Amino acid sequence: MKRALIVLASAVVMAGPVLADQALATAKNCMTCHAVDKKLVGPAYKEVAAKYAGQKDAADKLAAKIMKGGSGVWGPVPMPANPQVNEAEAKKLAAWVLTQK
Template structure:
């Protein structure tokens, strides 16, 4: 019984950050234009993670784009600035996006 509870606790603790960051992305309206595994208006988070894989400053670049917006990287549709996202939230979202495989 203890082993089962420990396994369950470890599984839930590993899933909780991923779900929390998906919840943050949803609450900040990121999911209106993005999805984890398919293009919506903007690229999927898996595509973003693949594009920035191995770049040391990727999380900082993405956090800046989340806050200020950007254009030209993924085509003609610009990403608008997200004034409702603060710096800590942008960093958390960027780190989460980069974990999508």
Template sequence: MKHFSAPLLLAAACTLAPLPVLADLALATARNCMSCHNVDRKVVGPAFKDVATKYRGDKAAPARLATKVMQGGGGVWGVVKMPSNPQVNEAEAKKLVAWILSQ
């Protein structure tokens, strides 16, 4: 095993088991979320910490946000809309939202 490089192992792990091996930040990165979002600061979309603060205690938020992650939408944080994210399935959207809301 020693001669395997880390990137090669990572690539192999991703091919064999795409979801469970990814931590949530890694999943968000892999699904392109982090090109518009950052945990701590606003980029194109709101900071995930701000999203978590806004919906703290809102029991309907996780399901609603998971749908919005998949379908896209706007009108909450400003004039820019989030495009749909067809690369994310429902299970991933729920997982990502749970992670975002825990920030």
């Protein structure tokens, strides 16, 4: 029993940051239009990460799009602005999206 609790606690600690950022994405309504691994209204986060891989300014670009919205990059459906997301949250979300592989 003690070993099982240690393994479970380790799994929670190791998954913590990923879950925390996905929780932020859920709290800010990002998951309404996006999913990690499949297209919904907008592209999957894995697609976004692949598209911006290796770009030095990718996190800043994505953070700005998260806050201000955008159009034309992923098709005809525009991404609306998200005034409920502040700059620090947008940067955290962008960094998390870019880790999705």
